[in-house]
Amino acid sequence: MSVAGVSKTFVSTRALDRVDFDVRAGEVHALIGHNGSGKSTLVKVLAGFHKPDADSGAFKVEGKEIPYGDPEAVHRAGLRFIHQELGLLDELSLLENLRLGDRYLTGRGWRVRWGAERRRAAAALAIVGLDLDPDVKVADLTPIERTQVAVARAMQDEKAVRLVLLDEPTATLPSSEVTKLFELIRRMTARGVGIAYISHRLEEIEEIADRVTVLREGRVVGTGPRAEFDNARLVSLIVGSHAGEAVPATAREATRIHGEGSLLDFQGVTAGELRAADFVIRTGEIVGVAGLAGSGVHDIPGVLLGRVPVESGHVVVAGRVIDDPDPAKLRPLGAAVLPSPRHLKGIPELSIRENVTLADLRPLTRGWSLDLRRERREAADIVKRFDVKGQPEQKLAELSGGNQQKVAVAKWLRIEPDLLVLDEPTQGVDVGAKAEILDLVATAAADGLAVVLCSSDLDDLEAVCSRVLVIRGGRVATELTGERINRKTITEECYRSEKARVS
Amino acid sequence: MSDRKRSASFFERYGGVVLLAGMIVLFAVTLPGKFLTYDNLIGVVSNQTIGGIVALGLLLPLAAGVFDISIGGVMTLAVVVVTWLFQTTGGDMPIPVAILITLLAGLCAGGINAGLVVIAKVDPFIATIGTSSVFLGLSEVIANGETIAKNIPHAFTTIGRAEIFEVPITTVYLIVLALIVWYVLDHTPFGRNLYATGAGREAARLSGVPTSKVIFITFLVSALFATIAGVVYGARLGSGPPNTGASYLLPAYASAFLGSTMIKPGRFNVPGLIVALFIVAVGINGLQLYGIPFWVVDTYQGLVLIIAVVLAKTKTRNAKKGKAPASDAAPPAAEGAPA
Numbered sequence: 001m002s003v004a005g006v007s008k009t010f011v012s013t014r015a016l017d018r019v020d021f022d023v024r025a026g027e028v029h030a031l032i033g034h035n036g037s038g039k040s041t042l043v044k045v046l047a048g049f050h051k052p053d054a055d056s057g058a059f060k061v062e063g064k065e066i067p068y069g070d071p072e073a074v075h076r077a078g079l080r081f082i083h084q085e086l087g088l089l090d091e092l093s094l095l096e097n098l099r100l101g102d103r104y105l106t107g108r109g110w111r112v113r114w115g116a117e118r119r120r121a122a123a124a125l126a127i128v129g130l131d132l133d134p135d136v137k138v139a140d141l142t143p144i145e146r147t148q149v150a151v152a153r154a155m156q157d158e159k160a161v162r163l164v165l166l167d168e169p170t171a172t173l174p175s176s177e178v179t180k181l182f183e184l185i186r187r188m189t190a191r192g193v194g195i196a197y198i199s200h201r202l203e204e205i206e207e208i209a210d211r212v213t214v215l216r217e218g219r220v221v222g223t224g225p226r227a228e229f230d231n232a233r234l235v236s237l238i239v240g241s242h243a244g245e246a247v248p249a250t251a252r253e254a255t256r257i258h259g260e261g262s263l264l265d266f267q268g269v270t271a272g273e274l275r276a277a278d279f280v281i282r283t284g285e286i287v288g289v290a291g292l293a294g295s296g297v298h299d300i301p302g303v304l305l306g307r308v309p310v311e312s313g314h315v316v317v318a319g320r321v322i323d324d325p326d327p328a329k330l331r332p333l334g335a336a337v338l339p340s341p342r343h344l345k346g347i348p349e350l351s352i353r354e355n356v357t358l359a360d361l362r363p364l365t366r367g368w369s370l371d372l373r374r375e376r377r378e379a380a381d382i383v384k385r386f387d388v389k390g391q392p393e394q395k396l397a398e399l400s401g402g403n404q405q406k407v408a409v410a411k412w413l414r415i416e417p418d419l420l421v422l423d424e425p426t427q428g429v430d431v432g433a434k435a436e437i438l439d440l441v442a443t444a445a446a447d448g449l450a451v452v453l454c455s456s457d458l459d460d461l462e463a464v465c466s467r468v469l470v471i472r473g474g475r476v477a478t479e480l481t482g483e484r485i486n487r488k489t490i491t492e493e494c495y496r497s498e499k500a501r502v503s
Numbered sequence: 504m505s506d507r508k509r510s511a512s513f514f515e516r517y518g519g520v521v522l523l524a525g526m527i528v529l530f531a532v533t534l535p536g537k538f539l540t541y542d543n544l545i546g547v548v549s550n551q552t553i554g555g556i557v558a559l560g561l562l563l564p565l566a567a568g569v570f571d572i573s574i575g576g577v578m579t580l581a582v583v584v585v586t587w588l589f590q591t592t593g594g595d596m597p598i599p600v601a602i603l604i605t606l607l608a609g610l611c612a613g614g615i616n617a618g619l620v621v622i623a624k625v626d627p628f629i630a631t632i633g634t635s636s637v638f639l640g641l642s643e644v645i646a647n648g649e650t651i652a653k654n655i656p657h658a659f660t661t662i663g664r665a666e667i668f669e670v671p672i673t674t675v676y677l678i679v680l681a682l683i684v685w686y687v688l689d690h691t692p693f694g695r696n697l698y699a700t701g702a703g704r705e706a707a708r709l710s711g712v713p714t715s716k717v718i719f720i721t722f723l724v725s726a727l728f729a730t731i732a733g734v735v736y737g738a739r740l741g742s743g744p745p746n747t748g749a750s751y752l753l754p755a756y757a758s759a760f761l762g763s764t765m766i767k768p769g770r771f772n773v774p775g776l777i778v779a780l781f782i783v784a785v786g787i788n789g790l791q792l793y794g795i796p797f798w799v800v801d802t803y804q805g806l807v808l809i810i811a812v813v814l815a816k817t818k819t820r821n822a823k824k825g826k827a828p829a830s831d832a833a834p835p836a837a838e839g840a841p842a
Contacts, residue, residue, distance in 0.1 A: 305709055327711040339709050347710075349702040349769065358699055358710045361692040369690040411710065 003060075007053040008041050008218075015041040016052065017218040023163055023194040028185060030197045030205040030226070033215035034238055034456075034491070039198055042215070043167060046196075047081050048074040061162055078162030080154035084171050086146055088138045088153075095121040095134035098153050124156035125149070128184055144177040151184060155193070164188060165196040170204060171294045182208050200292040202231050202495050216240050231495070239491040262319070263419040263450045264335065269313035272299035275474030276313060281419065286442065286451040288461035290490050291471030297454050300471075301423040304330060304337045318418065331360065336412040340423035340454075345408040348397035352388065353379035355396050355407055360415045378414075386410045387436060402433030409437055413444055420444070421452040426460055438464050458487040470494055519765035519778045523785065530789040537792050545671065551784045552673035553732045553739075558755040558776055559677075559684045560728020563721040564627070565759055566688065566771040568701035569620065571722060573631040574729040574755060576638030577612045578748030581733025583642040584608050586651040586743030594654035601659075606730055612638055613726025617719040639749070646745035655741050663739030673735055680728070685773035697721065698770060757804050758783055761811035769815070783807055 008016040016038045023029045033039050044050040046059075051069035059066045061077040088097050098121050104112045105120070121134035128148040138146060147169060154164050166185075170178050185195055185208055199205060205212060206226070213223040214237040222229065222237040229237075264281040273296035281287050291297035302308035303315060306326030314321050318333040327337060336359070339345060346355045356379055357364060364375050379392040386406050390399045396407060405425060412420055422441065426434040434457075442464050445451050455461055461468050468480040470493040478493045514521075530538040537543065557574055564571040585605040588596050612634070619630040665672040688694040699707040700714045708714045732751070737743050761782065762775030786807075787800050 327709050328713050331711045337709070343703070344706045344709050347699055347703040347706050350699060354695065354699070355710075358695070358707070358712065360711070361695060365692055369686070370692055370695065372690070 003046065003057065006042065006045055006056045006059075008038075008045060008050055008056075015218050016045070019215070019218070019220050020057075020223075021196075021213060021220070023196050025162070025192045025194050026189045027210040028189060028195040028197050028208050029211045029213065030199065030209035031213050031215065032199065032202075032205065032234065032238065037215040037238075038218040039215055040167075041218075043081070043165060043198070046074070046079065046165065047071060076160075078160045080161055080164045082147075082150050082154055082164060082166050082169065084168040086150040086172075088146055088150060090139040091137065093135050093137055094125065094132060094149055097138055097149060098124055098134075098156060100153070120156075124152045127155050127158060127187075128152045129187065142177075143173050144180050147173065147181060148184060151188070155188065158191070161193055163194040163196060165198070167198045168200070168293065169197075170199060170201060178204065200294070200495070202234055205234075206231070214238060235492050235495050236488070238495070239488050263317070264421075264452065265314075265316035266300070267314040267316060269303065269315060270311045270474075271303045271313075272296060272308040273474050274299045274303070274471075277471070277475050279469055279476050281450050281452055283418065283450050284445060284448045285466045286445045286453060286464050288465035288468035288485070289452060289454040289471060290456075290458065290461055290468055290494055292494050295471045295494070296474040297456075297471050298340060298423060300452070301337050301339060301421050301454060304335070304421055305339055307339075331415065331417075334418035335421070336415060336417040336419070337421040338408055338412055338423060338425060340427065342401065342404065342428070346396045346404060346411070349395060351393050351395055352383060352390055352399070352407055353392040356382050356411050356414060359411050382410050382414060386440065400433075402429040402437075405429050405437060406433065406440075409440055413440065413449075417449065419450045419452070421454070423454045424456065425453070426455065426457055434460070458490050461490060462486055472496070515764075515768045516766055519761070519775065519782060523778055523782050526782070526785050526789065530785070530792070534789065534792050538789060543788070543792075545669075545674075547781070547784050547788045548674050549671040550788075551780050552671070552677040553736050554751050554754045554758070555677045555777075555780050556680055556732040556735065557729050557751045558758050558780065559680050559773070560725040560732075561755050561759050562684060562688070562762075562771045562773065562776060563697060563724045564718075565763075566701045567697050567718050567721045568704060569627040569718055569721065571616065571631050571725045572628060572752065573612070573616055573635035573638060574725055575748035575750070575752035576635035576642075577609055577726045577729040578733040578736070578751060579642045579745060580612060580638045580645075580748075581605050581609050581730040582737045582743045582747050583646045583651060583745050585734050585737045586655060587645050589655050589659065590651050590653045592654070594656050598656065598659050598662075602734055605734055606727065609726050609730025609733070610723055612730075613723040616726065617722035620722065621715045621719045639746075642745045646743060648745065650745070651743035652741070655737075660738050660741045663735050663737070663741075673739065676731075676735060680731070681773055681777060688773060693717070693720075701771075753808060754783060754804050757808035757811060760815055761807055764811060764814040779811070 003019070003021050006016050006019045006021075007014065019038065019042060021029075021031070021042065031039055031042070041050065045052050045068065048069055048071035056068070059068055061079065064077070066073050066077050089100065092100070095117060099117070105116050107113045118134050125132060125134070125148075128151050130145065130148050130152065132141075132145070138149065141149065151164070155161055169181060173181060185197070189195060197205070197209060209226045211224065212226050212229050212234070214221050214234065216238065217240070221240070222233075262280045262282055266277050266279050268276040268278055270276055273294055275296070277296065277300075289297050289300060299308045303310055304325050306324065310323060314323065315325055316322070317325065317330060317335050320333060322329060322333075330337065347358070350358070353375060357375055361370060364371050364378070376392065382388070383390065383392050386409070388399070388406050388410070389403050396404055399407065409422070409425060420441070425437055425441070429437065438460060441451055441453070445464075453460060453465060462485055465485055466481070468485050468490060469476045470478040470480065470490065472478075472494065477496075480489060480493065557578060561571060561574055585601055588601040588604060616627075616631050616634055619625045619634070620627045623630075663673060667675060688697065696707070696712045696714075696717050699710070699712050700717045704714050729748070733748065736747060758776055758779040759771055761779035762777070763769065763771045764775070765778060766772055766775040783804060787803060790799055790803065
């Protein structure tokens with residue numbers, strides 16, 4: 001399989017820039033790169049979901065050209081995609097999952113030939129080395145078995161399959177089962193199937209990949225046999241030679257002056273991907289939190305929002321132990337959390353005015369009623385002060401992503417919290433709006449607000465943070481301060497393998 | 504920024520009012536001396552009062568993004584309980600006490616719905632279909648399968664039959680209750696939290712809105728209004744048939760949904776509901792005056808409901824982002840909720 005010179009331009013950004021990528025029969029070709037490097041866009045182009053720009057080169061499988069943007073043609077050519085979530089339906093049996101979206105063998109009177117189907121399912125499961133009753137529900141399987149079933153589904157019409165793309169297959173696997181996955185991959189390559197392997201974990205790539213391609217900002221920045229890339233080289237390729245850009249030094253200085261009272265204290269918190277995480281956030285500091293997907297970074301806001309249950313440990317907010325936090329409990333303690341999924345940051349169907357005041361209506365309440373005139377004035381004020389491009393009475397849904405984001409940040413700054421936790425506040429936001437958002441946050445921090453900034457955008461962290469916590473394997477692995485807050489060091493720390501630390 | 508983008512167009516907002524005015528003009532012209540008489544018009548209005556009260560209560564759960572199908576059942580229960588209280592006490596129970604007990608019973612019914620939805624996390628649609636049937640069954644038991652008609656005090660019936668300056672008192676009830684609901688929805692923090700919950704339950708919760716409490720209260724209010732409607736109905740009729748409420752369910756939904764497409768399109772709102780109520784009522788009245796066959800009424804109401812929902816859907820098609828995806832660790836999002 002090969003693609004040559006694929007480009008894909010979204011409205012204003014070039015997500016892929018003349019990317020070449022090929023996988024040979026029987027090899028494992030790893031594709032790596034940071035969030036936003038273009039990996040997922042490339043996968044979507046290969047899968048036929050996105051049509052690349054017209055000047056892109058040919059997409060070929062075994063020398064035969066495949067039309068772009070045609071998922072069925074891609075399937076017919078023998079390409080199979082296994083996404084991180086696997087796409088299995090828990091409540092259905094293995095057999096039903098294997099036949100999902102496909103036709104059942106039928107006999108007379110449209111009767112499904114269950115006997116034949118069961119034999120066929122057993123044969124498919126045998127390909128991946130699973131000896132299970134096809135009537136078992138997927139919900140009852142272990143994580144590795146689920147991965148195996150997903151692979152079996154991709155491989156069941158074995159003769160047609162040429163390439164299987166695995167997107168972050170280990171993200172949901174416990175580390176003890178990764179070797180089983182690798183056995184499975186070797187089993188597939190032994191049958192002459194090519195594997196495209198996407199992962200953040202460099203030690204896995206070291207072990208399983210034959211070749212590596214590194215993407216950064218939509219370009220291939222390095223490609224070749226695995227042996228030519230050691231971990232250090234991979235990391236520097238992933239990060240790029242980006243020297244730190246102009247940092248608003250005043251903001252950073254300002255945040256160092258404060259810093260006594262502990263506002264947020266995670267004491268051995270195990271929740272989601274977090275494993276006994278410990279850290280303290282104090283008044284007036286901006287603390288960045290970085291980590292790869294699946295490291296547990298987003299479980300910190302998740303826990304505070306009540307979306308990820310705390311299994312053990314304590315969460316202490318403003319000196320009070322809160323074992324099952326949720327926003328309504330945090331607000332009286334002066335803590336606010338901005339979630340990352342866009343549809344949860346605000347309420348699209350309500351107006352800017354209604355969104356911006358929603359977090360606390362008490363200052364606008366006279367007796368039983370809302371002082372609507374005052375609310376309108378306040379909303380107009382906020383729109384002006386935060387430079388939101390829109391009218392207060394406009395629905396939030398009508399704003400651009402960056403402006404929705406500003407409304408969300410404004411909503412929380414309005415209640416003047418002592419602690420603000422921001423989860424990906426600049427995701428999907430253009431450069432101008434991004435700088436404005438960071439500026440707002442830095443200004444508020446200068447007034448004594450403590451900020452926790454969970455961001456996969458390392459430039460953000462570099463620009464405003466006085467400390468950066470690197471989360472690895474569910475705990476705070478490293479704390480960076482001063483000069484060490486830069487893209488390169490943060491990335492190295494994120495990718496540093498647990499193995500390397502032992503040796 | 505154009506005006507069109509900021510808010511709904513004039514036609515979107517007031518199209519319903521124009522339609523209503525058009526119907527009135529049409530019937531006034533084509534049915535001279537029949538339609539535009541005081542008796543006919545006041546009849547149309549007072550016919551809508553009981554259904555209107557049910558629909559007003561229904562606005563709250565709908566605005567919060569949950570269905571309450573049990574309002575018909577609750578109303579039936581109220582009709583039966585209030586009349587039965589008089590019958591068993593031989594008409595001796597003081598009227599305020601009987602009404603108070605009935606209202607409490609209605610609140611209990613609403614509390615059961617709320618508990619099932621908020622605490623047991625049952626889908627509101629399913630929960631209230633279930634409880635509705637239970638309430639109807641309970642009504643049958645209390646009434647012993649017959650209409651309760653003994654010992655109903657005359658003073659009680661005046662609650663449903665009196666007139667103030669030739670305006671039926673039930674119309675006054677509707678106006679007062681409509682004002683209260685309008686005030687709560689548009690001018691109180693609770694109303695704002697209600698709309699926020701309906702437009703995006705998880706997003707609202709993450710903004711600090713106590714969404715579970717909001718939903719709990721909406722079920723209490725819809726049950727309370729259905730109970731009030733039941734009491735008024737029993738008073739007007741002077742008896743308690745154990746099968747009345749069910750027929751009020753569909754018209755309540757039809758007018759609530761139709762109302763959500765006008766005045767403040769995309770939101771369940773009181774002025775819209777009132778206009779919608781009379782679009783349905785005037786339409787039926789006009790058709791009946793024309794001498795249209797008996798089956799038209801049901802068909803007409805059903806069509807209004809369907810058209811209203813289709814209208815509401817097309818208006819909010821691009822605004823469904825408030826719903827959390829199924830994979831979220833969120834509590835079940837506003838189940839089966841419209842708009």
